[in-house]
Amino acid sequence: MxxxxxxxxxxxxxxxxxxxxxxxxxxxxxxxxxxxxxxxxxxxxxxxxxxxxxxxxxxxxxxxxxxxxxxxxxxxxxxxxxxxxxxxxxxxxxxxxxxxxGTEEVADSALGMALTLARGTHFLNSRLRRGVGAWNVDQATPIQRLRGRVFGLVGCGRIGAAAALRAKAFGFDVVIYDPPLRDGVEKTLGVRRVDSLEALLRQSHILSLHCPLTPQTRNMIGAAELALLPAGAIIVNTARGGVVDTDAVVASLANGHLTGAGIDVLEQEPPPEDSPVLRAWRDPAHPAHDRLLLNPHTAFYCxxxxxxxxxxxxxxxxxxxxxxxxxxxxx
Structure with a gap:
């Protein structure tokens, strides 16, 4: 045998x-x-x-x-x-x-994170649970209407395209940046396309990452790139941790430039106990705490x-x- x-x-x-x-x-x-x-x-x-x-x-x-x-x-x-x-x-x-x-699940997770941050739901839930602030919306303002806001996507493959369609259903103005993408996909999806990352960043009220981790995308989003986003922007990363400098995201939340971050993937998984993102996520006194959603690489799962x-x-x-x-x- x-x-x-x-x-x-x-x-x-x-x-x-x-x-x-x-x-x-x-x-x-x-x-x-x-x-x-x-x-x-x-x-x-x-x-x-x-x-x-x-x-x-x-x-x-x-x-x-x-x-x-x-x-x-x-x-x-x-x-x-x-x-x-x-x-x-x-x-x-x-x-x-x-x-x-995992096309549907990751797209659903990205939109779920974006919506709960943009609507102030996570912020208010986090604050009011521990008795901080009045029982009303005041501490979460300003909250903007979603329709017409720019939902920017880095990467428009299977998952990015699924996220784009979901964002369109909520009335977002969807803009994509994906240099290798074949011409015409944006027309099929009914979205706008830009030719540079800077052009995407400068207009994105919500930035969602859907690109692979390659030498070209590693550390694509750092402190300088986050600073290009409009004040009050939100970032969601369900792609790979190495695409985004998560420490820079925490710093931008802490200084008030970003108003929300949904992080499903980290540079090191699980993260070291002394990592800035874990400290911010666990410490209610940290200025980024109430605006940070952290998941253990689970956007793919069902x-x-x-x-x-x-x-x-x-x-x-x-x-x-x-x-x-x-x-x-x-x-």
Missing amino acids: SKLPRVVVTDLIPEPLECERRVLNGHADVIALDIKHQAELDGQLDNADAVMIYHYLRLGREQIERLRQCKVIVRPGVGYDNIDIVAARERGIPVCNVPDY EQGCDEFRTKGALEVLRALQGRPLRNQVS
Whole structure:
């Protein structure tokens, strides 16, 4: 009896692996490492025939060069910035993702954060819960009507386009910035398009990030860029933490230039206990506290979506093990 290929799920998804085994039973042995820290990854993948990696760990050159028989690396999610795709390409190992599973959920989360910040809901809930201020709207003013306000999007792929359509439904004037985007998408969506980040920033009352983390987008939004936003603007990041300088966001909230920030993703996850964003989020005395929404990289999640990305990731592994064409190869 021949030995089945070994498929290793590195992080996020522990046993039981129902979705993965539903697809791969009889074709591969599936193992969940459930690793929480990068150092624990050493030596765990050397004999893997396929690797499924999520967002808590990084698969760098050192680990990839130790893969002896790996047929594919699958990131069962959209972003793959935690995989050294150059090293994988040099080893002839294809890298695949699941680009469509969380489109609705991330767009919904981005709009949910934006709306609760723009309407003063989060601010008042945070203040009044602990007995600060009068039981009325006064301390949250000025609150502007949403219709006609500019909702700016950096990135207009699947998720960005879904967010644009949702923002249009609330009456926002939607403006997009996405240099690689093919011409005409803005006409299909019925939105405006600008050719520079500065042009987007100077008019965006709400700025929502929907771009991948690449060398071009890393640290795209820092203190200087935040200063270009209109006074009282709101920023929402459901993309990748490295796109935005979160410390600069906290400082801008504290000095009053930004009136709200919804942060789903951080440069380091989970963040260190002494990080400025955690201090602001936990300390009611911090001037940014009541205007900061923080989530632990959960904008993507719903029960149905979880089943979808796990199943689609496993199907991509199966295609690789069987030598069939891959569906979502990024490198």
